[in-house]
Amino acid sequence: MTYANYLPDELLLEILNHFTAWETVERQTALARFSAVNRQWYDVAIQLLYESPYLFGSAYELFVRTISPSVLARIKPTSLSSLVIRLDLSHIVHQGNKSTTARLLGRTKASLQEFIAPQASFAINCWASLSKCSRLRVLDLSLVSECIDFQSLNQALRQLTDLRELCLPRCSSRYEKSAPSTNLRWPPKLGHLSLSGSVSGSFLWDMRRQPNNFPPTFSSLGISHSPGLDHQGIQSLLCSLGATLTVVQLHDLPAVKQGRLNGVLDWLPSLVSLTVALDYIDMRFGHMPTDFQPARWREAKPLRTLTLVTSGRTGDPSRSFTATDLYAMIDERFLGRLRYLNIAQSTDWANENEGDELGALESLLVEELDKENWLERRWHYEEVPFTEMSRMSYEQWISETATGRKMRPRFKVLKR
Incomplete structure (x- = not known):
């Protein structure tokens, strides 16, 4: 029996289309094995392999070693970092650290469109790298356990002009009203906002008082895991945004x-x-x-x-x-x-x-x-x-x- 040494790229792409319906882990494993067959198969599958990697355990360490092999940004740059579109670190608890998260954001900033922050390894040193992800559309901070300073977050959000979805952390956050009229600035294309954690006091008041600061695209709101928010606060917020x-x-x-x-x-x-x-x-x-x-x-x-x-x-x-x-x-x-x-x-x-x-x-x-x-x-x-x-x-x-x-x-x- 003879076997073909070469298959057209169109046929390989058709095979890869069947992977999309598989479970995440199974799909990731199949893509990795597919890429290891030969150089042609690697060239066809490598983009799918890295655009939304499933990261957990030792797979995360290998991913970091590939995307960001050195603390120094100029050492051994890799073109694979530009293939990452969705970076989901929700399964990372003890494997990572805050500096590594910041480096990953810095390496993938040119292509990153969706970022799900890890529970323990996201902090203030990540804001600078995050603000440079100009193509980011989805920012999910709901798992972050460290106290978030809203002013630092607001500074980063001003740079994310293409952001469509924002999920605030469930942990407590610091919102210090520096002036009688704090101006909340939301991304110009924001469509969905998920509120959680300590959504109350000055932050809630400023949101209700400035409904026009939300962009015309804003139409979706989620409120959950907010122990300090009662029905009166929710009603006043919903009524102020009721038109959109x-x-x-x-x-x-x-x-x-x-x-x-x-x-x-x-x-x-x-x-x-x-x-x-x-x-x-x-x-x-x-x-x-x-x-x-x-x-x-x-x-x-x-x-x-x-x-x-x-x-x-x-x-x-x-x-x-x-x-x-x-x-x-x-x-x-x-x-x-x-x-x-x-x-x-x-x-x-x-x-x-x-x-x-x-x-x-x-x-x-x-x-x-x-x-x-x-x-x-x-x-x-x-x-x-x-x-x-x-x-x-x-x-x-x-x-x-x-x-x-x-x-x-x-x-x-x-x-x-």
Whole structure:
């Protein structure tokens, strides 16, 4: 049997396309072995191998030795550093140190677009290197355990003009108001901000007082792991940003009591995606009028995606928001635009008592509501051309057409 000594690059790239669906570790291992076959295979796969490396244990040490072999920046530069697009150090705890993190940022600054900071090896000496990553789009500091000085962070952010997503650390942070009117400067393309840690006091006040300092692209806000933030602080912040926010996530907020976030749909008139813990809402969630009925479907809230989770706290069971309450909001078309519903398994809605209600919810959302909107050409179906599709049934539309399969609603029970 004879074997081909040469395969066209196009065929090799087609083989590599199959790797994208694999698990991260399996994909990384396969890419490394693929690159070791010969020089041609190396040239084809090396960019994929380094653009988003999975770093843990001894693999991190080898990566550092390759990308940054010396403390001196002029010693043994390597072109591989310019291939790194996503640098995820979330699995690094004891292997690294702060100076190594700063060196890695300095080496990859020309190409880096996403950086997830490590828990223990990120500190003040990393700010200078971070500020030079001019192409950075995602900055995730949520794992950082060392106290962050917001003024130093703000200085670095001013240099990151292409930043789209920012996650602040869960640890405490120092925010010292140096003047009566501290000017918060956010990156000009920022779209998502995740707040956590000690988000309170002067920092929260300055955010509420300067909503116009957020760029026009800002539309998504996450608030979590903030023990000092109560419902009043959250409400005032959301209301000040209500004109622009379309996506909000609220969970792991110990100071927020049951029912205190019932009005979030009123505070945010343009909200299309909401993630909220059941701990903070009750049976009055959404403030649906008692006389609301399907004939008033035009007044439906704009919410399209709802994710319900839990933070592990228990309130008054007689006031809890249940699957039956959500069913009524959809059935009366108060949430008539809802298309994607995610229920965390930890909510216990799938237990013996409410398992039937959960099945009824899925049937109402996936079959009845969407079919009605399709037949009446409502909401997201208004702009769809129905020339040939007008002769189809709804069932044919969602099963036999690519557009129908893409637009159909989704119901999921989240295990994590």
